Amino acid sequence: MDSSRPEVSHEVPPYLRVYKDGTIERLFGNEVAPASFDHQTGVESKDTVITPETGVSARLYRPSNTPNSQKLPLVVYFHGGAFFISSISDPKYHHFLNVLVAKAKIILISVDYRRAPEHPLPAAYEDSWAAFQWAASHVSDGGAESWLLGKVDLSKVFLAGDSAGANIAHHLAIRARSNPVGGMKLRGIIMIQPYFWGEIPIGSESQDPVRKAMVDGWWRFVCLSDRGNDDPLINPVADGAPSLSGLACDRVIVCVAGKDILRDRGRLYYESLVKSEWLGKAEIVEIEGEDHVFHIMDPNCEKALYMMECLASFINQE
Incomplete structure (x- = not known):
């Protein structure tokens, strides 16, 4: 030894x-992929610092062939990784977002929030909220980012993410109801295979004890809570969680994958939202035969491209 x-x-x-x-x-x-021009999709990207005090940064994406006079919807995106791995520089995320931006014809801000365990929760939520506020600062020309000033339609803003990033998108949409982000219209949230969980198994979770134990451990690692996996941050339908009717948007899309251990939590979120007093419109997209974050692993596969078409349609519907 x-x-x-x-x-x-x-x-x-x-x-x-x-x-x-x-x-x-x-x-x-x-792995690290630099911001650059992507010849395959015609999308360009660059990195910028949002909060110098904490080092929180973002990667901005835009289609290169957009007329200067055309304003595009804005998507603020939060990557997955259970709050403790991955980043905006991950080549898999970088490639996926290039394809999404090209398909949806949007400007996108990918947020590099701080990760646990160096920065335990709620650091990721606070960093993400700061990034959302930073985007909003461009409404009244208070911001200085040239890729946003006069280039985005701030009446068409979306919060989006996969896995832990979808969890973040949900909580920011709840927070935005009582803390309006001035001048921006939050139209909807995009939740791709959201990372929600709970102490008591539902659906197929009890049939997969190995993966259930693994997911149980993720949350206990990043969040020291006496409620464990029934903390409202990870279980949005737990007792004491903010009401889903408090979402500060009028549209939600939830995407789940058939082989994903988290799929039943995504379905439960959708069903609970529909049954709540929320007055918006929710839809769910179920991709059969695929596992968690399959779209990140292979953004060009047929089912990932189909899912991105659904997201593009969701963003651009009037």
């Missing part, structure tokens, strides 16, 4: 290890 090798104090397989000396080793989502 190599005594010089640091001892592991905590492991979140197969994604991350924490060593007793405080070192954190991420085993997934470490």
